[in-house]
Amino acid sequence: MIDKPDLILTGGRVFCGLTEGFVEAIAVAAGRVIATGTAAEIAALAAPETRLIDLARRVAIPGLNDAHMHLLPYGMNMNQINLRPESGAGSITEILRRVAERAKASKPGEWIKGRGYDHNELAEGRHPTAEELDKVAPNNPVCLTRTCGHVAVINSAAMREAGIGHNTPSPDGGLIERRDNKLTGLLAERALRLIVEASPTPSKVELRAAVDRASRFMLSQGFTSVMDAAVGMAAGMDEIEVYEEMASDGSLPLRVWVCIYGNTDGIGDQAHAAGYRFGREVGKLRYGAMKVFGDGSAGGLTAAMSKPYLVGDPDNRGIFCYSDKEMHDYLAHYHNLGYQLAIHAIGDAAIEQVLSGIEKAGTPDSPILGRRHRIEHCGFLSDSQIARMAAGGIDPVPQPVFMYEFGDLYVTNLGQDRTDVAYPMRKWFDAGLHPAASSDAPVSTTDPFKNMFTMTTRMSNRHTVLGEPQKLSIEEAIHAYTYFGAYTQFAEERVGRLVPGQLADIAVFSQDIFTCAPDVLEKDIRCDLTILGGEIVFDRLGHITVAAE
Numbered sequence: 261m262i263d264k265p266d267l268i269l270t271g272g273r274v275f276c277g278l279t280e281g282f283v284e285a286i287a288v289a290a291g292r293v294i295a296t297g298t299a300a301e302i303a304a305l306a307a308p309e310t311r312l313i314d315l316a317r318r319v320a321i322p323g324l325n326d327a328h329m330h331l332l333p334y335g336m337n338m339n340q341i342n343l344r345p346e347s348g349a350g351s352i353t354e355i356l357r358r359v360a361e362r363a364k365a366s367k368p369g370e371w372i373k374g375r376g377y378d379h380n381e382l383a384e385g386r387h388p389t390a391e392e393l394d395k396v397a398p399n400n401p402v403c404l405t406r407t408c409g410h411v412a413v414i415n416s417a418a419m420r421e422a423g424i425g426h427n428t429p430s431p432d433g434g435l436i437e438r439r440d441n442k443l444t445g446l447l448a449e450r451a452l453r454l455i456v457e458a459s460p461t462p463s464k465v466e467l468r469a470a471v472d473r474a475s476r477f478m479l480s481q482g483f484t485s486v487m488d489a490a491v492g493m494a495a496g497m498d499e500i501e502v503y504e505e506m507a508s509d510g511s512l513p514l515r516v517w518v519c520i521y522g523n524t525d526g527i528g529d530q531a532h533a534a535g536y537r538f539g540r541e542v543g544k545l546r547y548g549a550m551k552v553f554g555d556g557s558a559g560g561l562t563a564a565m566s567k568p569y570l571v572g573d574p575d576n577r578g579i580f581c582y583s584d585k586e587m588h589d590y591l592a593h594y595h596n597l598g599y600q601l602a603i604h605a606i607g608d609a610a611i612e613q614v615l616s617g618i619e620k621a622g623t624p625d626s627p628i629l630g631r632r633h634r635i636e637h638c639g640f641l642s643d644s645q646i647a648r649m650a651a652g653g654i655d656p657v658p659q660p661v662f663m664y665e666f667g668d669l670y671v672t673n674l675g676q677d678r679t680d681v682a683y684p685m686r687k688w689f690d691a692g693l694h695p696a697a698s699s700d701a702p703v704s705t706t707d708p709f710k711n712m713f714t715m716t717t718r719m720s721n722r723h724t725v726l727g728e729p730q731k732l733s734i735e736e737a738i739h740a741y742t743y744f745g746a747y748t749q750f751a752e753e754r755v756g757r758l759v760p761g762q763l764a765d766i767a768v769f770s771q772d773i774f775t776c777a778p779d780v781l782e783k784d785i786r787c788d789l790t791i792l793g794g795e796i797v798f799d800r801l802g803h804i805t806v807a808a809e
């Protein structure tokens with residue numbers, strides 16, 4: 261016998277999944293979907309205590325899943341100076357004004373951090389310099405991180421704190437930039453660790469607040485699941501401990517798939533020794549993937565490519581974080597420890613290093629098929645690499661929104677042809693892969709409608725068309741943002757579709773995303789309602805729920 265529903269959504273449409281299509285209404289009991297069907301069929305299930313929510317001609321979809329973002333750092337960043345272009349930080353002059361303002365409000369010696377500028381978008385078309393930062397904040401260490409997270413500029417006080425002097429060599433896989441024998445303040449890739457090590461470690465109270473802040477923000481946009489893509493990168497084992505505490509006392513606001521930061525400077529082996537292994541589950545928290553970085557970013561000219569970039573040094577093909585041997589040893593090691601590999605690789609040369617390493621990590625006793633290893637980002641790759649991924653059951657976890665925010669920069673850095681087949685959603689779909697849409701926030705915006713817009717139009721934020729054949733239908737885009745995310749987290753039997761038995765994770769948007777014009781999708785849609793496990797966790801309009809007759 262079917263339970264009496266706690267909650268019914270009716271009066272609009274419900275998108276249940278790519279193969280399931282649309283229904284008129286949905287019924288939820290004890291946190292799960294119990295029935296979908298016509299308005300009349302679902303109304304017949306109602307009991308006196310059932311709450312009815314009127315969709316008012318809107319569409320409900322499965323809760324969104326951001327399959328690769330940095331939840332805890334994102335929450336920390338929400339307290340830093342926002343330097344993203346849409347915040348109005350359009351020039352170095354404006355950035356310096358904001359740093360000066362923060363310096364005035366800070367005690368001497370307190371770190372000032374900012375995040376999100378893109379030097380290509382600034383009026384001056386370059387990075388700020390240490391000298392400029394010294395003028396506005398002489399008594400505070402300052403670190404401003406570029407939007408990609410792979411490059412930052414620091415001032416002299418920060419260099420002193422980090423022990424960076426004129427003779428400090430660039431670390432392996434990193435850069436401490438010098439011009440005319442002078443330190444410019446720019447650091448890239450593994451040189452950024454010097455700043456992480458020099459800045460004060462956030463307390464557990466701060467970490468917990470950061471997870472809560474970022475999670476609630478995600479819920480307000482219709483997300484009910486995320487992967488935190490490098491747990492331990494900001495504060496080591498404390499991050500896992502905070503997640504564990506929140507999951508066990510029931511205060512973790514959304515579902516989190518834990519990807520442990522497994523680089524040389526990470527916590528991979530420590531976390532494994534402490535028992536945080538694949539398959540562990542505590543409340544809404546599940547494990548686990550293992551993250552290793554293979555290269556940088558295409559916008560920052562540091563993604564490792566087989567052919568040179570078109571700007572800057574004519575021989576520059578980006579950088580590898582590790583040699584082939586080091587990377588392959590990592591992959592075999594974590595594969596053998598039972599983790600899902602989630603390896604950052606953006607350029608085709610880095611993808612080659614990672615793909616061949618994953619292929620080699622498999623053995624007859626421990627095959628790679630079924631392990632759902634992932635290549636994070638996976639931006640620029642060849643058709644034969646796609647075919648090998650399909651053969652190995654290795655999925656890409658891309659950020660279509662990179663094409664929206666950085667697509668024009670990719671054209672500058674790599675040319676139109678290489679950009680037109682970057683993040684090839686259609687090719688991956690057709691190859692039977694599971695390209696799970698994501699934001700990599702704080703690298704890109706978490707705004708899901710930007711991701712949907714670019715998946716369905718292949719347009720950048722300047723409306724440059726970047727490889728029209730890679731377009732998806734809006735239904736496929738939602739599938740990539742829900743079911744594929746769940747698949748990459750071994751959760752497709754729990755979430756990702758609205759079918760009886762699945763957890764009732766539901767998002768309702770202000771307009772019909774399946775029929776609206778692209779410019780409406782890009783700019784005018786809001787999340788109205790988010791339901792997680794049958795509970796209303798975000799309600800923009802204060803929905804009036806009424807008892808059934």
Ligand SMILES: [Zn+2]
Pocket residue numbers: 328329330489700
């Ligand atoms: Zn990331």
